[in-house]
Amino acid sequence: MHRPLAITDDQELLDDLLRIAAAAGVELDVAHAAAHARPYWSGAPLVIVGGDLADALAATGPPPRQNVLLVTRDADDPSMWRRCVSVGARAVVELPQAERLLVDELGEAAEPVTRAGTVVCVSGGGGGTGATVLAASLALTASRRGLRTLLVDADPLGGGIDVVLGQEEATGARWPDIAGREGRVSFAALQEALPTFGELTVLSWHRGEPAAIPSQAMRAVLDAARRGCDLVVADLPRYLSDGETEALSRAAATLVVVRSDVRGVLAAGQVLAQLRRHTADLRLVLRPGALAPDVVTTSLGAPGAGVLPEQRGLAEALDRGAPPPLGRTPLGRFCSDLLETLTEAA
Secondary structure (H helix, E strand, C coil): CCCCEEECCCHHHHHHHHHHHHHCCCCCEEECCHHHHHHHHCCCCCEEEEHHHHHHHHHCCCCCCCCEEEEECCCCCCCHHHHHHHCCCCEEEECCCCHHHHHHHHHHHHCCCCCCCEEEEEEECCCCCCHHHHHHHHHHHHHHCCCCEEEEECCCCCCCHHHHCCCCCCCCCCHHHHCCCCCCCCHHHHHHHCCEECCEEEECCCCCCCCCCCHHHHHHHHHHHHHHCCEEEEEECCCCCHHHHHHHHCCCEEEEEEECCHHHHHHHHHHHHHHCCCCCCEEEEEECCCCCHHHHHHHHCCCEEEECCCCCCHHHHHHCCCCCCCCCCHHHHHHHHHHHHHHHHC
16 A cells, blocks of 8 residues: 655654654655655655755656645745645645644545444433443444444443443453544554454443543544444433533434433433534434323424334343344344434435
8 A cells, every 4th residue: 555755855844744644643655855756656645745845846747646735844935835836736734833734634645534434322311211222232233234333332430331242351442541542543543452343343431430531532533433434323421521522513313212201201301401502413212101202202302213112131131241132123123224214314
C-alpha cells in the first residue's frame, strides 16, 4: 500500500510532519529533493509539499493529480499562494495552527472511508427495561447478517455489556484503556485492540472503578467506527454525561425501551425529556403491560418501533453465561425486523 509523500528539505518542517503523521498513525515517504519525488508522485494517496521545495518541484513539471497540499511554517510569506497554484495544490496549510487539519488529512488518506456506519443508541425508559439486552441482541443480529458492527457499552454502572454476550473473559481493551484517546483513531487499530467475534467488535467496561467517558474519546471511537463499520450500537445509561450526549448527537435513531404501564410511562417521560435535548429521532420499543401501545406512544409523543416480545429462557441463558437466544426466536425475529427498519431509514 502506498504511503503519503512529504517533499521538503527543511528539517524543522520535516520534524513537524513526522510528528503529525505519528499522531495520525501514518508513516510517510520523504523526498528531500524535488527530483526524488517523481517515483512516488502518482501513487501516493496524499502529497505534502513543503514551501521550501515548491518552486523546484514546479520546475520539474509533475503531472497534474488530486490531493496535494502545500505546507508552510511561515504564515507571513505572500508568495505561498503562487507556489500553491504552481504545484497544483488544493490548499495552503499553515503550521502550527492547522496541525489538527493535517492529522485528519493524513488519516483520511491512509484509511479512506470504506463504509458509512449508522449509529443507533439504545436507552432504557426506566430501570430494568432490558435496554442492554436489546442493544446486544441488535448488534449480534447485525453481525450474523454479515454487517460489520461495533457494540459500545456507554454505561459505566451497567456491569459490562460483554457479560450479556457471554464474553467477559475475552481478551482485549476496555473503556479505561482508551478513555484518554482523542483525535483521529484508525478503525483497523481499534478493531485489533478490542474483543472481536466475527463481524462484531465490542467496547465494554471493566469491573473496576467506574468513570465518565470523555466526549473526545467517544467522538474518536464513533468517527473511527463510522468509517469502518456498517452499524454502531451504543447502549446508554439513563443519566447522561458528556460522552453519552456525544453519542446521541451522532445517532441516526435512538431507541427507548418503555414498560407499558403507568409508572413506566412516567419514568420514560423524564428520560425522553433529557434525550430530546441532544437528538431528534426517538423511537419507543414497548414492553408489554397494562397500557395499549397507542396509549403509550401518544402519551409520550414519540413513534413506536415495535413491541418487544417476552423471550422464554432469556434470563436463564444469561445467567449461564450464554448470549441472548436469537435466530428464529421471538427476540431474534424482532431484532431482524427492527434492523431492517433502521438500515432502510439510514
